[in-house]
Amino acid sequence: MNCERARKMLEQLMAGEAHGREAREVRIHLAACRDCAAMLNPSQWVEVLPLLDQVIEPSEDFARRFRVKLESRPQPWWKSLALQRWPRPLAAAGSLAAIVLAGVLFIREPAVKQEPVSLNELSVAESLPLLEDMPVITNLDFLEDFETIENLPRLIKEAAKN
């Protein structure tokens, strides 16, 4: 960059119309050229300051230290499950299995809701062998009634005495 161009660009720099590489080239010229620097007023000198200031380079192990910091930072509890590290096919297979299982459970659910089983029904179920002999029991009941009928005259006499 020549002096004429640098001085013209300085105006743009002061007006904020030059930035990036263009601005840097102007500053480099102004800092290196005694003639141009001699023409600068104090306000324009300030434009050259960034070039005079220190520039630091990252430490060699900067990236490594960042990785360590990244890995050692506290994780939210849900991330401790490490779900995000699962391979995508495995995650997809797991999701599919969950959907299928939910579907099977839904299908096996009876359509009509049954009433809750009562204690009486439980006792009947426990006496199932007895229930199978129900006709005999019915006959026994009849015989029991027959005895009552047979004793009926005696029962009437006793009632009359009283």
Added chain:
Amino acid sequence: MEAALNWGDAMQPLEENVPEMLDSDAQLMLRFRNGEAEAFDQLFSRHTRAIINFAYRFVRDRQLAEELAQEIFLRVYESASRYRVEARFTTWLYRIAANVCLNEVRKPHFRAGRVPLEALARDPRFPAGAREAGSSPEKLLEREAISRAISEALDRIPEKQRVAFILNKYQELSYAEVAGIMRTSEKAVKSLIHRAREALTERLKPLLPELLNL
């Protein structure tokens, strides 16, 4: 200032299905958001030096500047899922960086450690003779003294002016980009930089001829 640089609120995102319109940094960030870890590595490599130097302008301590840069990249990493393409990636990056650096310099212990500018002017290593500054130990010490003088002057200007000046003059960002980072207008940025320049001129006027070895 904190509110001015608050980057958490929602803005209308650009269309993300037109990646050719995005700057390459934003494309990398979107790729990282979608699970490509290598994309973050590339962003990290691209911006490490600039971010460390940006932090260094505020704290003037290499080790602390690197720690702040790590904190900045960590926030970028952790914010990836919330990243939306609002503007250039650097706008978002420097907004995070400015918040982290300002939080640091606002701490009481940091303010307590500042050296008066007058004391620097009496430093035997000063003036610098910047044009002749080479790599000899003496010149490096002189350069450090210049740096400290500039730093002290920058420390004394208001935060907004300092951020705008550093972003525009050191990071070489345009007024429009600085305005985007600071969530203000270009006109306001122009005014901030003008006032910063005046304040720095006033503070460094006695030292400027020596700084430039005139």
